[in-house]
Amino acid sequence: MSFLSQVQGRPVFDADGVRIGQLRDLLIDTGTPYPPVRSVVMERNGRRYSVPWHDVASVTPRGAALRGKFNENRYASPSDEMVWLARDVMDKQIVDTTGVKLVRVNDIALTALNDELRVAGVDNSTSGLLRRVGMEKAAGLFHKRPPKLIDWEQVDIGPAVNEIRLKVPFHRLQRMRPADIATVVSQMSPGEAADLFEQMDEETAARAMAELPDEHQAAVLAAMEPEEAADVLEEMEPDEAADLLGDIKDEQAEQIMQLMEPEAAEEVRNLLAYAEDTAGGLMNSIPVLLRANDRVADAVQRVRELDDLDHELHTLFVVDDDDRLVGSVTPVHLLVADPDARVIALMKEDVEPVALDTPDDDVARALVRYDLMAVPVIDADRRVRGVITVNDVLDLMTPRSWTSRARRMMG
Amino acid sequence: MPQLTGRRLPLRRAAVRFSAFQRLLLLLAIFGPGVITGIVDDDATGIAGYSLAGAHYGYVLIWALIPVCVALIVSQEMGARMGVVTGKGLADLIRERFGVRITLLAMVTLLIANAATTIAEFAGVAAAADLFGISRFILVPVAALVVFAVVSFGTYRKVELVLLAVSLVSLSYVITGFMSQPHWGDVAQGAFVPKVHLTLPFLTLLIGLIGTTITPWQQFYVQSAMVDKGLSERDLKRARADVAVGSTLTNVIAFFIILTTAATLYVTGKPAETVTDIGQALEPLAGNFAARLFAIALLNASLMAMAILPLSTAYAICEAFGWERSVNRPVREAPFFFSLFGGLLVIGGAAVLIPGVPLLFLLFLPNVVGAILLPIILVLTLRLVNDRQVMGRFVNNRVQNVLAWATAVALVVLTVAYAVLALVELLS
Secondary structure (H helix, E strand, O other), X not given: OEEHXXXXXXXXXXXXXXXXXEEEXXXXXXXXXXXXXXXXXXXEOOEEEEEEXXXXXXXXXXXXXXXXXXXXXXXXXXXXXXXXXXXXXOXXXXXXXXXXXXXXXXXXXXXXXXXXXXXXXXXXXXXXXXXXXXXXXXXXXXXXXXXXXXXXXXXXXOOOOHHHHHHOOOHHHHHOOHHHHHHHHOOOOHHHHHHHHHHOOHHHHHHHHHHOOHHHHHHHHHHOOHHHHHHHXXXXXXXXXXXXXXXXXXXXXXXXXXXXXXXXXXXXXXXXXXXXXXXXXXXXXXXXXXXXXXXXXXXXXXXHOOOOOOOOOOOEEEEOOOOEEEEEEOHHHHHHOOOOOEHHHHOEOOOOOEEOOOEHHXXXXXXXXOOOOEEEEEOOOOEEEEEEEHHHHHHHXXXXXXXXXXXXXXX | OOOOOOOOOOOOOOHHXXXXXXXXXXXXXXXXXXXXXXXXXXXXXXXXXXXXXXXXXXXXXXXXXXXXXXXXXXXXXXXXXXXXHHOOOHHHHHHHHHHHHHHHHHHHHHHHHHHHHHHHHHHHHHHHHHHHOOOHHHHHHHHXXXXXXXXXXXXXXXXXXXHHHHHHHHHHHHHHHHHOOOOHHHHHHHHHOOOOOOOXXXXXXXXXXXXXXXXXXXXXXXXXXXXXXXXXXXXXXXXXXXXXXXXXXXXXXXXXXXXXXXXXXXXXXXXXXXXXXXXXXXXXXXXXXXXXXXXXXXXXXXXXXXXXXXXXXXXXXXXXXXXXXXXXXXXXXXXXXXXXXXXXXXXXXXXXXXXXXXXXXXXXXXXXXXXXXXXXHHHHHHHHHOOHHHHHHHOOOHHHHHHHHHHHHHXXXXXXXXXXXXXXHHHO
């Protein structure tokens, strides 16, 4: 095994052992696992040539050797289609998907295998750093064992420069759990995080965004293109989207809302009218309200017709003909009841609604005290305006953690 | 699309709950990173540097503030622009474009300059302790602990607002400046007729004046501040205005400090040799209270810089080398980070507790050290900001390049002249 830093800058010889240039970079094709080196970038008289791998006999720390004579007409300039290991990956930050963190590439490990030179992994150790400044011996003094590498198949290019990411599919990061993506993203700058979110599918981006610490969220959102930001916000819970929009500059928030689906934008706009720390600011809209006089079969049909089942339908709320809250019923009760019965017959009447301006702490307390999964939010006319579920107040009930705001404070 | 513009709903929530004091703080909060950097720039080393310039040479050095202000705007704008366009910090960019060796050079530079400055801020605290009549052995450790706690518990943002509010005390220099009835003719002459004395003390003060205004840490700090705000190219205009206002503010305050010290201390003919001497400049305004007013200004300026310097140094270095960096991680997971952060605080505190240590010297030292090291950072910045692969169409224009190169070259020339003069003096 050798390292990129050991071969970079080494001389290139032709088949007769004549020195013809200097090795500058290695081009890889990232489509294959442990990608093989496809070309060697050689510099000769100030020009760069791309020498295809089948013309290369060996690449070692002593230098690279070609199989034949060098002919400058035979080799083109290196192309930007492939990933340049030294230019695009070395010294950049990448995502270690197993360790769930951002790491700096201090060196890249290469393995010769069946006539091919393949990328084995990434060295982010301190001895890798020492190797780069020519103090490899010193590295040996501190670490008896060779440095632990991060397997190439466990890394994702992550926040590395934009152009590379277009060339490299980054499935690995996207397959991580949203909370883990958020952990990695919170180690990036808002701009890098924004670039990353813009390229993920909106749903994954929205779920990861929701897991970010508040102050980081706003900065990332601010750094995103308004169109992309609008797409991600549409996928988020409206109360979270409203919180986020409330944290960025007014005109920017306005611009993003103009770009959102009118319906989603309207809902967020309504939520924004309420203070963040009141029931109005916490609630989400209710996808379906049942009528007290409906037949059970009709009520079930209403639930069935919902186009989006992502809502947390722990409890269904029942209103009278004037839209005033009269009770609640669980989906299970609806399912087992006689289809011809009236909803009013099986509903629970003692619901504990909260008002729009109830402080968030009191909402959380109400949920805990009455062991509820959700409370309805009503206005002065007892009309249902929204619902707050346990999930919406969960972070109020857990002790405020030391969110990773350290990086933030440098701003 | 429904009519959205017709009704305007409040976006900023629940503003009604804020008290008048909080509203003042909110007003301060809208300052961008450039203005904050500009205010922090008038730290304890700045107060010392400008005061000494005024106390020893009167109005003569005022002219230097004009080119220094231009150079500060140009270099801060480059940093802000790089942060806005690339979304990356300066340490990050240096590592990614220049590799490990150059990064090592840049980080050693930053560490030396920032260590000297951190010690100076502690010297500011120690001097304030003396002026208040409190023991240094109490105030210095307390200040270090407070900074550590504020930073670790993430309450810095709120504390920063208080510090920024208190920094309004530097306005007392503006008031005193007018009260002390300066000779405006001499002031104008000092401002518009550049004079250079080829003597060691003069060059020391001139280099120090430049070095305290344009510093390595600011270049790193303003860039990462822009990055952390999530600003993008759309915000470039605003970011530019922000750094221009901040840099000008630094120099306006600097002008009034020189003016005041010139009008109050220089005219007496007594050399200013201690921090207490410098503090006398505020007497026309505060009378017997001058020493304490000065101590408040000094302490506040020191604390602001102390909250920023050790932490941003540790961040930049760990970012460059890819070491774990976060005050929220256990110490054993981020050993380099905590060694650097804690180490700087401990060294700074310990240095000023050495009995008999000359505080004014410590306060002034980083101005010269920074000026000598700044060209390294400026040249790296210039290389990056002119790299199309990094900056795209936002590379420097010709005027920016000429001004920035001129700054770097001027500093090198001054440093060489200084070294030659010092050598001549040593030999004779």
